[in-house]
Amino acid sequence: MMTYNTEVTEMANKLDYIENQSRRNNLIFDGIKDDRKETWEQSETKVKEVLRNKLRLNTDNIEIERAHRNGKPGDRPRPIVVKLLRYKDKQNILRQAKMLKGTQIFINEDFSDKIRQKRKDLQPALRAARERGQVAYIRFDKLVISDRRTDN
Structure with a gap:
C-alpha cells in the first residue's frame, strides 16, 4: 500500500x-533586442534573422510553431520562447549555437523549474571538473564527466 507522501511525490x-x-x-x-508590444510574428522574424545571419542556417525548412517573449519588459x-515543429531542427540549432560565442545572444533548452534548479545546482561541480x-x-x-582523451 502506497503512503500519501509517496503518492504525492510520484504524481509530482x-x-x-x-x-x-x-x-x-x-x-x-x-x-x-526587445521592442515594447512586440507581436509573435515580430519575435519569430527576429529569431529567424539570428538563425540565418548568425548561425548560417537555412530557415526555409525550419518551422516555428510559436515564438513569444516571456516576462515583463x-x-x-x-x-523569446521558441516552439519548433521538429525536434531535429532544435538539435541542428543547438549544434550551431557555438557560433554565437562573443555575442550577447544565448540559446538554451527549455526545462521545467524543477529541472532548471537541478541544472543550476550542478554548475559548481561542472566548473570544477x-x-x-x-x-x-x-x-x-x-x-x-569523463577524462580528456589524448590522441597519440
Missing part, C-alpha cells in the same frame, strides 16, 4: 515529466 514526478515532454521542442533565445531584453581538465557537460538533469 509524473507532472514534471509531462511538463518537460511538452517543452521538448522548445528553445529559449536570450539577448535579442524591463532593463534587459526578455527571452572542467578546471581539472575533464570533459564535462550537463545532459538533462545529470552531470556527465
Whole structure:
C-alpha cells in the first residue's frame, strides 16, 4: 500500500515529466533586442534573422510553431520562447549555437523549474571538473564527466 507522501511525490514526478515532454521542442533565445508590444510574428522574424545571419542556417525548412517573449519588459531584453515543429531542427540549432560565442545572444533548452534548479545546482561541480581538465557537460538533469582523451 502506497503512503500519501509517496503518492504525492510520484504524481509530482509524473507532472514534471509531462511538463518537460511538452517543452521538448522548445528553445529559449536570450539577448535579442526587445521592442515594447512586440507581436509573435515580430519575435519569430527576429529569431529567424539570428538563425540565418548568425548561425548560417537555412530557415526555409525550419518551422516555428510559436515564438513569444516571456516576462515583463524591463532593463534587459526578455527571452523569446521558441516552439519548433521538429525536434531535429532544435538539435541542428543547438549544434550551431557555438557560433554565437562573443555575442550577447544565448540559446538554451527549455526545462521545467524543477529541472532548471537541478541544472543550476550542478554548475559548481561542472566548473570544477572542467578546471581539472575533464570533459564535462550537463545532459538533462545529470552531470556527465569523463577524462580528456589524448590522441597519440
